Amino acid sequence: MITETVLDLCSRVIAWLVGLMPSWTPPEWADSLGQTWADTLANAGGFSYWLPFSAFAAAILGLSIAFALAVTIRIARIVASFATLGGGGAG
Amino acid sequence: MQHDGLRTLRAPLPPEGRQAKPKPRRRGRVLASLLAVVPVFGVVALGSSGVAYASVDVLPVAPQGIPATIGDIVATNPSWAVTVRGVAAEVTVGATAAAAGAAGVAAAVPAGAVVGAVIGVGTAAYMTWTAGNELGQMLPCWSCSGVVTEHPNKTYSNGLSLSWSQSVVSTPGGPADRLTATVTLPSGYDSSVASGMNAYYAAASGVTPNGYYDSASTSNKYGPTSWTYALSACVSGYNSCGFGQTRYFSGGCVSVYTIAGQMVLRAAYGGVPSGSCTTLVANAAGSTAGQTQAPVSQSGGDGGTTPQPSKLLELVSSAQCRPAAGGALYTVTKKSASFTDGAPIPVVPVPACNGLDTRMSWTVKVHPLDGSFPDKTVIETGTMPTSAPADHPEWAPCMPGGAQHPCTLTLTRVLPDGTTRPYDPATDYKSNPLEQPNTDPESWLCKWGTIRLPVAECSGIYRQPPRASPVPPATSGENCLGGAVSWNPINWVFVPVKCALKWAFVPTEASLQASASRIGGAWNPPTGAKPAPAAAAAFLGGLIVPVTDVFQNTGTANCQGPALDFSVIDIGTIYPLDACTGPMNYARNIVYPLEAFVVLLGAVTIMSSMLLHTIQVAPLLHQAQVRARWMNA
Numbered sequence: 048m049i050t051e052t053v054l055d056l057c058s059r060v061i062a063w064l065v066g067l068m069p070s071w072t073p074p075e076w077a078d079s080l081g082q083t084w085a086d087t088l089a090n091a092g093g094f095s096y097w098l099p100f101s102a103f104a105a106a107i108l109g110l111s112i113a114f115a116l117a118v119t120i121r122i123a124r125i126v127a128s129f130a131t132l133g134g135g136g137a138g
Numbered sequence: 139m140q141h142d143g144l145r146t147l148r149a150p151l152p153p154e155g156r157q158a159k160p161k162p163r164r165r166g167r168v169l170a171s172l173l174a175v176v177p178v179f180g181v182v183a184l185g186s187s188g189v190a191y192a193s194v195d196v197l198p199v200a201p202q203g204i205p206a207t208i209g210d211i212v213a214t215n216p217s218w219a220v221t222v223r224g225v226a227a228e229v230t231v232g233a234t235a236a237a238a239g240a241a242g243v244a245a246a247v248p249a250g251a252v253v254g255a256v257i258g259v260g261t262a263a264y265m266t267w268t269a270g271n272e273l274g275q276m277l278p279c280w281s282c283s284g285v286v287t288e289h290p291n292k293t294y295s296n297g298l299s300l301s302w303s304q305s306v307v308s309t310p311g312g313p314a315d316r317l318t319a320t321v322t323l324p325s326g327y328d329s330s331v332a333s334g335m336n337a338y339y340a341a342a343s344g345v346t347p348n349g350y351y352d353s354a355s356t357s358n359k360y361g362p363t364s365w366t367y368a369l370s371a372c373v374s375g376y377n378s379c380g381f382g383q384t385r386y387f388s389g390g391c392v393s394v395y396t397i398a399g400q401m402v403l404r405a406a407y408g409g410v411p412s413g414s415c416t417t418l419v420a421n422a423a424g425s426t427a428g429q430t431q432a433p434v435s436q437s438g439g440d441g442g443t444t445p446q447p448s449k450l451l452e453l454v455s456s457a458q459c460r461p462a463a464g465g466a467l468y469t470v471t472k473k474s475a476s477f478t479d480g481a482p483i484p485v486v487p488v489p490a491c492n493g494l495d496t497r498m499s500w501t502v503k504v505h506p507l508d509g510s511f512p513d514k515t516v517i518e519t520g521t522m523p524t525s526a527p528a529d530h531p532e533w534a535p536c537m538p539g540g541a542q543h544p545c546t547l548t549l550t551r552v553l554p555d556g557t558t559r560p561y562d563p564a565t566d567y568k569s570n571p572l573e574q575p576n577t578d579p580e581s582w583l584c585k586w587g588t589i590r591l592p593v594a595e596c597s598g599i600y601r602q603p604p605r606a607s608p609v610p611p612a613t614s615g616e617n618c619l620g621g622a623v624s625w626n627p628i629n630w631v632f633v634p635v636k637c638a639l640k641w642a643f644v645p646t647e648a649s650l651q652a653s654a655s656r657i658g659g660a661w662n663p664p665t666g667a668k669p670a671p672a673a674a675a676a677f678l679g680g681l682i683v684p685v686t687d688v689f690q691n692t693g694t695a696n697c698q699g700p701a702l703d704f705s706v707i708d709i710g711t712i713y714p715l716d717a718c719t720g721p722m723n724y725a726r727n728i729v730y731p732l733e734a735f736v737v738l739l740g741a742v743t744i745m746s747s748m749l750l751h752t753i754q755v756a757p758l759l760h761q762a763q764v765r766a767r768w769m770n771a
Contacts, residue, residue, distance in 0.1 A: 061660070065669050066660050090700060094700055114748065
């Protein structure tokens with residue numbers, strides 16, 4: 048009952064907040080933009096036999112992970128420097 | 139080649155020399171199915187006359203929130219390029235006699251049984267057929283402005299190949315000894331259709347005691363024919379599919395029906411179906427010479443072949459949804475951007491049902507803004523059965539209080555050799571089982587617990603319970619204190635405490651669903667415009683999907699490379715980087731791995747540099763070296 052009440056309250060709050068948002072329909076130019084974008088990429092797809100898009104995807108994924116790891120390490124160093132009163136160096 | 143959808147659909151079929159060249163992008167294959175084929179003759183149909191065909195589900199590029207599990211034919215941007223994702227089915231001629239070995243089965247096939255198939259892509263249609271265990275023969279294209287006589291076992295310069303084959307399956311003691319024909323479109327065919335083109339397929343089988351096709355004389359010879367059965371290829375296979383009915387996709391129309399007692403398999407490629415379609419009927423010699431195909435225009439079926447740019451059109455896309463929590467069906471509608479007659483067709487919007495609600499059907503109509511002609515249905519999916527539990531007393535064991543309740547919905551593939559295996563989305567996704575109820579019900583088993591359901595009950599909602607399945611009754615607190623009635627004193631304390639805690643902290647499924655529905659309803663209201671964040675998220679999601687599509691475009695399906703359209707100067711479409719065969723293929727096979735190596739090497743280098751810089755390895759090494767030098771000194 049307690050969990051239900053909390054969940055119910057949270058869902059009402061979230062629904063209320065979402066309801067506060069103005070409704071919006073993408074304008075026609077946005078649809079047109081989306082189509083242009085899709086057309087462009089569909090045409091770009093024609094290069095997939097020559098360009099290793101899958102390798103690009105893997106590279107982007109790897110770089111994203113490395114970047115996230117680097118940021119995490121940097122944050123950890125900053126936090127660690129608090130414990131050592133700055134002696135650890137945040138780098 | 140014309141790239142715009144309706145214009146291409148409406149235009150008279152071009153001669154072979156200008157056939158649109160499909161551009162494969164994804165892999166897939168198509169099995170066509172039906173029964174009873176026949177000697178075929180050239181019959182062209184653009185019409186909506188009594189026909190049977192595949193219900194299709196045409197989706198724009200993977201719309202957000204709508205899984206493409208139902209789809210068999212998927213429209214990709216731009217226009218109405220269609221992708222055949224599903225496997226239509228197998229064509230089977232059942233053999234009733236038990237037989238051992240292929241020869242035995244072949245012998246058991248009814249005399250004169252024929253199976254056949256039609257495959258169409260772009261602007262041409264191909265048909266082949268076979269009698270008994272004999273490999274199929276070619277029939278001429280009968281729906282083109284110029285006669286195209288090409289065997290379906292054809293490989294195009296772009297790597298696309300259409301093939302048709304048949305085989306005899308021998309399963310002594312198994313459920314189905316049968317003659318089987320299969321239509322497959324390998325080599326990444328399923329997204330091979332370029333803008334504005336169609337892919338269609340159908341197959342049929344039947345028994346024709348006297349009819350046959352004489353390839354040597356290229357004439358059709360028919361005797362008195364009695365068709366014992368004939369089923370249409372039914373891709374999505376809902377209840378509206380069947381003999382004598384019509385299904386359309388993007389203007390294509392494939393049908394099986396009888397003319398003068400003869401089974402006719404016919405296909406057409408042309409304009410948006412309208413009531414003014416023309417059927418060309420083969421004469422006694424099997425020829426349609428002298429007959430002309432009436433042009434069909436999207437602009438009201440007025441017979442015009444010239445686009446009317448002043449005519450403003452829009453696509454009205456409507457989906458009928460079944461609320462997950464029960465209740466009345468509701469309809470959601472979206473409209474495309476307006477476009478002029480003859481212009482490329484905009485993306486077809488697909489309305490999303492609310493939350494977990496099930497999409498029952500989907501239609502797209504061409505609507506003239508000036509109301510000058512009635513809306514034309516150009517895309518129509520089947521409608522899911524709307525049966526309720528009360529209609530099915532046999533479901534009782536799985537209903538609340540039933541012996542098997544709660545039950546699990548399972549979908550099982552029955553292989554030709556009679557063995558079974560569970561449905562595997564990874565491999566079975568493309569062999570859409572939706573058509574099976576209409577063509578080969580033995581190929582799939584849909585069960586709810588031990589209760590066999592129509593396969594349609596497992597279609598499109600593999601990850602959901604049967605549509606009419608009840609919500610399990612809440613059990614929280616139910617008989618919770620019963621455990622305290624015990625000789626164990628510990629239970630006298632433990633059970634009440636447990637029950638109290640359970641009552642306090644364990645939410646019921648109903649409350650969880652209510653909370654989720656409340657948020658889902660606010661985020662994605664069933665009617666009206668969405669809140670700005672939801673609309674923006676859906677819009678941005680729509681932008682991301684094509685990107686992922688590009689990254690997934692690998693393999694030989696795109697060996698043609700990018701297309702350059704010079705149709706305005708009557709050159710047509712050329713593919714300057716066509717590497718499907720020849721020296722370009724060798725060059726590509728050298729260049730491609732090198733590129734991949736360079737890209738990955740660069741990525742590894744950057745990643746290493748980034749991480750080494752972050753953990754500051756260089757200063758540490760320097761310090762270590764200084765310390766070592768000092769120690770040595």
